[in-house]
Amino acid sequence: xxxxxxxxxxxxxxxxxxxxxxxxxxxxxxxxxxxxxxxxxxxxxxxxxxxxxxxxxxxxxxxxxxxxxxxxxxxxxxxxxxxxxxxxxxxxxxxxxxxxxxxxxxxxxxxxxxxxxxxxxxxxxxxxxxxxxxxxxxxxxxxxxxxxxxxxxxxxxxxxxxxxxxxxxxxxxxxxxxxxxxxxxxxxxxxxxxxxxxxxxxxxxxxxxxxxxxxxxxxxxxxxxxxxxxxxxxxxxxxxxxxxxxxxxxxxxxxxxxxxxxxxxxxxxxxxxxxxxxxxxxxxxxxxxxxxxxxxxxxxxxxxxxxxxxxxxxxxxxxxxxxxxxxxxxxxxxxxxxxxxxxxxxxxxxxxxxxxxxxxxxxxxxxxxxxxxxxxxxxxxxxxxxxxxxxxxxxxxx
Amino acid sequence: xxxxxxxxxxxxxxxxxxxxxxxxxxxxxxxxxxxxxxxxxxxxxxxxxxxxxxxxxxxxxxxxxxxxxxxxxxxxxxxxxxxxxxxxxxxxxxxxxxxxxxxxxxxxxxxxxxxxxxxxxxxxxxxxxxxxxxxxxxxxxxxxxxxxxxxxxxxxxxxxxxxxxxxxxxxxxxxxxxxxxxxxxx
Numbered sequence: 001x002x003x004x005x006x007x008x009x010x011x012x013x014x015x016x017x018x019x020x021x022x023x024x025x026x027x028x029x030x031x032x033x034x035x036x037x038x039x040x041x042x043x044x045x046x047x048x049x050x051x052x053x054x055x056x057x058x059x060x061x062x063x064x065x066x067x068x069x070x071x072x073x074x075x076x077x078x079x080x081x082x083x084x085x086x087x088x089x090x091x092x093x094x095x096x097x098x099x100x101x102x103x104x105x106x107x108x109x110x111x112x113x114x115x116x117x118x119x120x121x122x123x124x125x126x127x128x129x130x131x132x133x134x135x136x137x138x139x140x141x142x143x144x145x146x147x148x149x150x151x152x153x154x155x156x157x158x159x160x161x162x163x164x165x166x167x168x169x170x171x172x173x174x175x176x177x178x179x180x181x182x183x184x185x186x187x188x189x190x191x192x193x194x195x196x197x198x199x200x201x202x203x204x205x206x207x208x209x210x211x212x213x214x215x216x217x218x219x220x221x222x223x224x225x226x227x228x229x230x231x232x233x234x235x236x237x238x239x240x241x242x243x244x245x246x247x248x249x250x251x252x253x254x255x256x257x258x259x260x261x262x263x264x265x266x267x268x269x270x271x272x273x274x275x276x277x278x279x280x281x282x283x284x285x286x287x288x289x290x291x292x293x294x295x296x297x298x299x300x301x302x303x304x305x306x307x308x309x310x311x312x313x314x315x316x317x318x319x320x321x322x323x324x325x326x327x328x329x330x331x332x333x334x335x336x337x338x339x340x341x342x343x344x345x346x347x348x349x350x351x352x353x354x355x356x357x358x359x360x361x362x363x364x365x366x367x368x369x370x371x372x373x374x375x376x377x378x379x380x381x382x383x384x385x386x387x388x389x390x391x392x393x394x395x396x397x398x
Numbered sequence: 399x400x401x402x403x404x405x406x407x408x409x410x411x412x413x414x415x416x417x418x419x420x421x422x423x424x425x426x427x428x429x430x431x432x433x434x435x436x437x438x439x440x441x442x443x444x445x446x447x448x449x450x451x452x453x454x455x456x457x458x459x460x461x462x463x464x465x466x467x468x469x470x471x472x473x474x475x476x477x478x479x480x481x482x483x484x485x486x487x488x489x490x491x492x493x494x495x496x497x498x499x500x501x502x503x504x505x506x507x508x509x510x511x512x513x514x515x516x517x518x519x520x521x522x523x524x525x526x527x528x529x530x531x532x533x534x535x536x537x538x539x540x541x542x543x544x545x546x547x548x549x550x551x552x553x554x555x556x557x558x559x560x561x562x563x564x565x566x567x568x569x570x571x572x573x574x575x576x577x578x579x580x581x582x583x584x
Contacts, residue, residue: 010424010433010556175462179436180420182427278460367463 004191004251006184013176016144017083017109017169018043019185020151022053023192024107027078030058030069034088035121036173037111041083052189063088067095067108074104075213077204079155082106085173086113089127093134099166100135100229102213103202105158106166107151108136112274112325113173114362122363123173125274125326128302129336135229137167137236138303142259142277144183146300147171149253155196156243162235164202170302172275174363179275184253195250233304240301257306260313262288263295268378269317270371271310273299273337276323276360283371294375299337307344314345319353321378324391325360334358334391355381356391364395402455403547404465407537408483409474411446414534417560418472419450421538424556425548426454434459447478454547470494470545472537474520480507487513494540494580496520496533501583511584516544518580527572535569539576550577 011019017040021029029048031041047053056073060066066082073080084092089110099106112128114120128138137157141147147169154167171177186192203211217225241257248254261281263269270280277298284294295317299306314320324335333339338356345352355378360366374394381388405422409415416437423435431454438449451465467486473495487493492514497504504517520536535557542548548556553573557566 008427008430010420010427010435172462175436179434179462180423180427181434181459182432275462279463282461365464367466368461369466 005187007187008182008184010180011144011183011185012039012178012180013141013144013147013171014039014111014178015043016148016183016185017151018047019183020148021081022047023186023189024079024081024152024155024196025189025193025198026053026055026081028056028058028070028073028080029082030060030066030073030080031082031084032060032063032066032088034063034085036113036123036177037083037085037088037109039177040109040111063091064095067092067099070106070108071095071099071102071104074099074106075102075205077200077202079198080106081108083109083111085111086115086127089131090115093131096131096134096136098214101225103164103232104166105155105164105202107154107158108166108168109147109151110168110170111173111177112170120362123175123325124361124363125170125324126361128168128170129326129328131168132303132336135165135233136303137163137165137233137240139167139169139240139300140273140302141169141171141176141300142273142275142298144176144179144181145253146255147176148183148185149247149251149255152192152196153243153247156246157236157239159196159200159202160239160243161201163232163239165229165232165236170274176275195247237301237304237306255300257301258297258299258309258313260297261295263297263313264316265293266295266317267293268319268321268375268382269295269297269313270321270323271297271299271337271341272323273302274325276325276366279366279368280323280371283368286368287372287375292375302337305340305344307340307347310341310344311348311350314341314350314352317352319355319378319382321355321357321374323357323359323374327358327361332390333388338391353382353387355388358391358393359395370394399546400469401457402453402459403469403545404467405452405454405470405472405541406465406468406483407450407452407472407474408478409448409450409534410478411448413448413474414532415448415474416450418474418534418538419452421535421553421556421560422452422541422548423454424559425542425552428552428555429549431456432458434462438464447482470541472541474533474537480509484508484510489513492516492544494518494537494544496537498522505584514582515584516540516580516582518576520576523572523575523579527568527575535572536576539573540580543577543580544582550574
């Protein structure tokens with residue numbers, strides 16, 4: 001087993017992603033620049049130009065083509081990567097379904113960003129939440145280190161024959177993509193070659209063994225194809241767990257499906273995802289010093305959604321507060337993750353108050369003060385046994 | 399030294415405030431410390447006031463919220479209104495300002511007796527070495543002198559990671575000159 005030796009570098013999450021792509025020995029990178037993702041592919045281009053990564057960089061004219069090229073490359077058995085954000089992810093949308101429907105193990109990083117109109121180049125998770133029904137496995141990182149490790153894990157997950165589905169590794173646009181922090185990266189590029197061996201087992205195009213990809217499926221068969229994706233997603237849950245465990249064994253870092261802290265016996269547990277978890281963690285530490293019993297948890301795996309783990313978590317606490325950085329319009333509880341959590345609890349017959357807060361939309365600042373004030377508001381609602389009927393749009397000017 | 403220091407940089411677009419913030423974090427990380435650096439997530443147009451943030455700590459840093467109450471503010475451009483850069487500065491904190499004014503003038507400009515003030519004529523140093531008024535690395539040199547957040551060796555390394563050899567060497571010369579010349583005036 002090849003153990004890695006590490007060097008500790010100051011990297012932004014974008015650069016950490018690029019480093020992971022290099023260390024995953026990716027064969028084809030197709031990409032179109034979009035803020036705040038651009039420096040990912042810029043750095044990959046440098047790696048290719050200076051010979052550190054032997055890969056084909058395909059410069060395309062749009063994200064639609066970027067995903068098309070990744071699909072083509074993956075269909076030939078190449079290890080393919082692309083990166084995007086916001087409108088770029090939206091422009092890819094139809095191809096996302098094709099990539100997963102063709103069961104191609106592409107990995108894509110998304111520097112989560114708000115959507116137009118009005119134009120915002122700033123961070124939130126509306127783009128990521130908008131592609132939740134495309135059958136892509138979705139991991140959301142909260143540090144540059146985790147983003148690095150997750151891209152490498154993503155290839156192991158995607159290329160597993162029980163899965164054969166593409167993977168998104170998402171992280172905060174700007175708040176992570178452009179923040180420098182210490183990251184341990186492998187000293188040698190081949191440290192992961194046993195963890196993610198190149199042995200394509202998915203169906204590939206080969207003139208010696210001809211097959212058709214993306215053909216028509218009649219009403220007699222289409223449904224079964226889609227059900228196979230349902231099964232693959234179910235399998236993915238265990239595979240994500242295994243990939244993380246194995247990574248932990250080999251490289252001494254692992255993250256789990258949900259990260260949690262102090263949930264057992266707490267009065268309230270905050271749940272969120274992405275980089276805001278760090279701010280939450282420091283805020284809660286301050287509140288605990290005042291004697292408050294608060295737990296916190298972070299959803300690392302968004303698709304497949306870890307319903308059972310969420311339900312277990314809920315059983316250990318008295319109420320949940322879900323902080324969402326995206327809005328699903330036209331429903332009373334409009335936090336996408338809050339909705340998933342509520343249905344997870346319903347399925348297990350668990351009665352808990354779930355308070356949904358919308359925060360950090362379009363990079364609206366969230367500080368420790370906001371978290372403390374949200375906690376104050378929740379205590380008030382709990383005190384009056386108030387059930388939440390509508391998400392609270394924290395800090396908005398009505 | 400306290401466990402964590404939070405530094406806010408104030409410049410105008412094009413002066414390199416963001417790069418300055420990143421350089422200090424990079425050097426601190428190379429020294430084995432924990433650090434975080436990020437720009438203000440707002441407009442970054444050439445000439446517009448820009449903020450950048452650096453946190454340096456002996457322990458891991460989790461919070462990603464902007465620095466509201468900095469320990470230190472570093473002012474690259476003294477023409478920025480002081481209400482902007484003094485905003486939230488902690489009692490007992492420090493202002494490091496690029497200025498050619500006399501100590502008395504600076505003290506009366508800042509007008510706060512509860513903070514320490516350090517001055518350096520960064521524009522002069524930058525013009526002298528670079529023949530250009532890009533003052534960011536001069537302010538980096540001034541900062542690490544008055545507050546030893548990173549070693550000069552690591553700063554030199556970080557400069558070489560960021561720029562080509564010629565530019566890195568010139569900037570390291572600036573860092574050292576400013577390191578020598580910065581003065582605490584109260």
